[in-house]
Amino acid sequence: MAFALDEQQQMIAETAAAFFAENAGGERTRAAMASGIDRDLWRAYCRELGFGGLTVPEDLGGAGLGHVELAVVAEQAGRTLAAIPLLGHAMATAALLASDDRAAIDAHLPAMMAGDRSVAAGERGGEGLLVPHAAQCDLLLLLGEGGAHLIDASAATVEPLKSLDETRPLARVHASAGDPLPGGAAPCEAARAAGVLCLAAEALGGAQEALDRTVAFAKEREQFGRPVGSFQAYKHRLANRTVEIEQARSAVWWAACALDEGHETRALALHAAKSFCADTYLRVAGDMIQLHGGIGFTWEHDAHLFFKRARAIANMLGDGPHHRERVARIMLDDAA
Amino acid sequence: MKLGFSDMEEAFRRECASWLDEQMAGEFADIRGIANLVDKPERRKAWERRLAEHRYSCIGWPIAWGGRDATLNEQVIFAEEYARAGAPNRLNHMGVELLGPTLLALGSSEQKARFLPAIAEGTAIWCQGYSEPGAGSDLAAIRTRARRDGDEWVIEGQKIWTSLAQFADMIFVLARTEDGTRGREGLSFLLVDLDQPGIEIRPIRQINGEAEFNEVFFDGARCPVENMVGAEGEGWTVSTTLLSFERGISTLGQQMQFRNELDAVIAAAKHNGKAADPVFRQRLAEAEIGLRLMRYGALRMLAGGKGGALAGAALTYKIQWASWRRALGELAMDVLGQEGEVAPADAEGWPLLANLYLYSRADTIYGGTNQIQRNLIAERGLGLPREPRGNA
């Protein structure tokens, strides 16, 4: 056991960090807000970087890597608020592989890996189904009691909506249920696991970036003749957020490792990671606004992009109370 | 990156577990599960010696000094099994985990030869003489003086909050050896025998009624000049090296104790029905999540890791576990309600959860208070400006 990224994982993290730093973030994200997606970035991610098949086995033309690698990449995407359909892609890839449905795999996976076909994924909830990027993608992966349905977006009614997070806008989807992917509950479970991990890792990356930027500001901005970051109330708040981010990183690594190893704590880890990382991101992004003062409240400053992304992540694939209740069921061994 | 252990490591786990279980079921059953630091000191000294007989007293040390040269993973495993078996808190924690590694790193060969064997054999119990009435968070404000007299240092002054001094044989002391110096300059690190006329130890009663810590008065106490670790005036460096060992493997064993405490809270909540209350379920889940993340945070810290990861995980670890445990104490009392406030009229000490509630208030104070931890994280971790200092 060595609970640290190995050399290859470290390299992937660095490659992804460099790629997103160069191609995403700031202006790029803002430019993508009009259409809700950065198609060039997604194509470059799939083709130039070659990460479209990151978690696809090598005999299917992928890189054959696991959840740890997916997590380190999603973390970097989250850091730069990249407007790409990584979430749906990861979830659909997992669902297809778990279904073992050769026809569906052959029909979709190669085009998905090449970045030619994008997927938006959502979970059937109460009445209307809100799916991120549904109005921008070619396929829809809909999870529900009846299994995982992968359908053509044109076969559904997709109503685009004004969304808080314009880097990943929601749309209301109405679709009649056809046949789910084969494999029983497995495709749904695999998709949900990949999705939850992706969101947790993205939240970690976003939180880290929001913190880093606030720290940089704290050293520069002076009031009362000293840097605002020298005031203890200010630095202690940043210290608290740092403690949470470190725990969030442990949570993401634990969940990713547990998935790859089929570890007994798998379910617990995912529920823990989703709730903890989303909460952390919410707090850090909120503090980012507060600790920047007036400038943090402007449209021009990026703080609101983190703040809105954090809120969206918190609500996707189960909110904090939901996941904590799941943790409670596991630890208390009941179903209250 | 891996979660599981190898087959060989699992075999080592079984070996430790069966030995520890045998001891805790047999000859040392009377000290099994003692969670405080003060009960049955003589029996615990015997336990230190028993550990040593089987080379379990300091497995991370080199073989030449009585250890096993155990790998990090083996140390993790032993710490976990130790706590799982209900073996008592180590009376010689400060000798084994703090002074020993410091001597291995900075001690002269004579010092190693003189002091390490007795720690490994469990025959010399050590305590830590850092804090003073006027020097707590600001440790460098130390006023205890040591003056040279021939082949000896003669010590005058007072230490306070010295844990386990009443049971210890030796104390390591941070003292000012150069007149007119202030702060980190002019301090030296001395190894002092507690059994001598110039030393008086007075226990101090704590909020849980027990007396784990003490005042230690030095009135002409002596130690030979060769008992100085590092050079004269280099005591600050030695003392901070020692503190860096405080975040050692033992934290993983400590987490097993936390597990037992959380399990007791869970059992209480199931027993009185609070486990069905959605608000309590959320809080219990938070506690569970926090404990798990503590484990993986510790493993990250121990694995090293590249870049900022290690620094981050290590710097944040103390405040993380201390705050978690204090919150668990509060949760325990909320779960128990009024029943948590009482014990049989003739009870000695408090039951586990009441004691947790009280004792955990110290966790966020000793070893650097939460406020000091936040300063460290902000200054060392994030590079924010240092605290302004007064002129006193």
Ligand SMILES: Cc1cc2nc3c(=O)[nH]c(=O)nc-3n(C[C@H](O)[C@H](O)[C@H](O)COP(=O)(O)OP(=O)(O)OC[C@H]3O[C@@H](n4cnc5c(N)ncnc54)[C@H](O)[C@@H]3O)c2cc1C
């Ligand atoms: C159970 C227990 C066991 C101990 N065992 C030992 C031992 O074996 N050996 C030993 O040497 N010591 C020991 N200590 C002492 C411990 O290390 C000190 O209590 C601790 O460092 C705090 O020092 P202090 O008590 O003087 O409090 P102070 O330093 O006076 O602090 C008082 C308050 O002021 C706050 N404060 C101080 N400075 C700052 C700052 N810069 N910014 C913001 N807030 C600040 C503190 O956080 C605290 O809340 C033990 C303490 C306890 C409780």
